[in-house]
Amino acid sequence: MLEELKEEAIVRKVGGRFKLSTLIQKRMVALNRGARPLVDIQTKNPMEVVVQEILQDKIFLDASGNLQTAPSVPREMDAGPSLDDL
Numbered sequence: 212m213l214e215e216l217k218e219e220a221i222v223r224k225v226g227g228r229f230k231l232s233t234l235i236q237k238r239m240v241a242l243n244r245g246a247r248p249l250v251d252i253q254t255k256n257p258m259e260v261v262v263q264e265i266l267q268d269k270i271f272l273d274a275s276g277n278l279q280t281a282p283s284v285p286r287e288m289d290a291g292p293s294l295d296d297l
Contacts, residue, residue: 215262225265230272235261237278238270249280 215221225231238261242248248260249269264270273279
């Protein structure tokens with residue numbers, strides 16, 4: 212298990228364990244469908260990519276529970292399926 216997931220900070224950052232689980236799951240689907248990582252880290256582990264995207268405020272769940280990218284992330288970085296489809 213990734214050490215970052217053992218910390219309460221990431222749980223509080225997204226608003227609870229259920230939201231964290233949902234966010235991770237939706238982003239993993241997007242990455243598996245061809246979306247590009249929004250962080251530059253040296254790993255092929257998609258879970259590590261997702262955790263870093265959360266910690267760096269690159270992704271979040273909106274009020275409706277939809278996966279969103281931060282406004283500062285260029286749209287071309289998120290190649291792949293629309294996040295609204297997830």
